[in-house]
Amino acid sequence: MADAFYVPSGDGFSSTDSTAGPWAPDAQHFGPPAALLTRELEGCGDDGGALARITVEILGPVPIAELRTGAQVDRPGKSVQLLSAELRTADRAVARASAWRLASTDTSAQASGAAPALAPPQDGVPFGRPEGWSPGYIDAVEWCALSGSFQEPGPATVWARQRIPLVSGEEPTPLQRLMTIADSASGVSTWLDPTRYLFINTELTVHVQREPVGEWIGLDARTVLGPNGTGTAVSVIHDEQGQVANSSQTLLVRPR
Template identity: 60%
Template sequence: MTKPGDHGDAEGGQPAAFYLPSGQGRFLPTPHTAGPWSPEAQHFGPPSALLVRALERISSERDTLLARVTVEILGPAPLTELTVSAAVERPGRSVELLSADLVAAGRTVARASAWRMATSDTEGVAETQPSMGAASALPPVEGRAEATWPADWHSGYLKAMEWRAVKGAILEPGAATVWARQRVALVEGERPSALQRLFTVADSGSGVSNQLDWHRWLFINSELTVHIQREPLGEWIGLDAVTVLGPRGTGTAQSTLHDASGQVATGAQALLVRRR
């Protein structure tokens, strides 16, 4: 990834960031945030990362980590100015509940809740091997072919990310695994944090592992929940995803998230499934 703010996107001279800061918690989305379904609505990867950025900036008197973040998607996020705010909902010495809101034109389009926990030394008992419960490490990204998305999906967010295929095929129904990393910064002039990079990718689980022809079916996630075991290292995030459909219009996209060393988090998305 280029250093934030070094230069604009080669295509169209767009800034090399998902958001331009306007001050006082306000951000202007760039076309890089546009989702695959409509150029007028954002893919929820960048907004989720923006909410995590706000959560990470809540001060703490001790070393802490975000252990679980849920993003409730209350409506489409337009490509207009957004305001982000965050607060401590329930303080505590070891465990705190945080919240963050994303507002567009006076309407809350997303709300995040997060459990923040005090850190301690558990390296000696950390589950890092498959036999101990963690998922197997993914094959390395080196030498992997570029993943291909449907030609009629809008390319804002999809082209702002670099995708490498591991197994399965995005163009075919079923489970799939990819490596992904940002080509642009989250916020202009900033290098994204490890968790911001994780959440920029995490909302793509249902798209990577889609089971249905999107011309005939809607499969829309109403939320994203990520449980974090550790912060990822490096720019590449591995996404190993599967979608399970129920018989009455609901489904779940489940993901295991990786860095080069192995599993770092698990993700889930509740899906509305309906014929168009």
């Protein structure tokens, strides 16, 4: 296992083998790239507000290679800002992200509607990489199942936390931890055997109610498969204090 998912290199980042996804040994799981784009969005423009919605569009496989990032403010404002970011290899864009940053106000007295808190991670059952899945990202994350897992078809409720930093020498921010894990909702809640089927997400959208506290991120996830090769994975995302976000992923589904 590498010391981090990415290592600073010149004006970009070197990807380590710990970013590798389950589909191919030379392509990244999209959790680390989504978090790297979030890191860029967090550092863009006025940081006085909170990122309330992050959408990452996946333009193609992300190779385990040198990457560059950049971000800009597309819609400035005191209360509402629209940001965008891009992730590139030497010759092409591999992902783009957009985010709404909203002004922060104290609405703690009005907070309502959250899902019930999950049982704590220590009540779950540890699990690891299933047979037939490639090493890399899955090994760089600690997994604990309250129900379901990668090995069981159908909905799943799992806890996960990074074993390594996103970027070498840096402590991940709460949102970076969330985004590193959020893309796994489709994997833990799939109905399909990954050795026989592909279920690749084309995007990841996360609506954030508050930043998570602590290292553990909980996914209460389920996947719906349609009859024409598309599906949707949705999740309520938790920390140990309760709900922090909702996520959705559009899936391309087909036999291998």
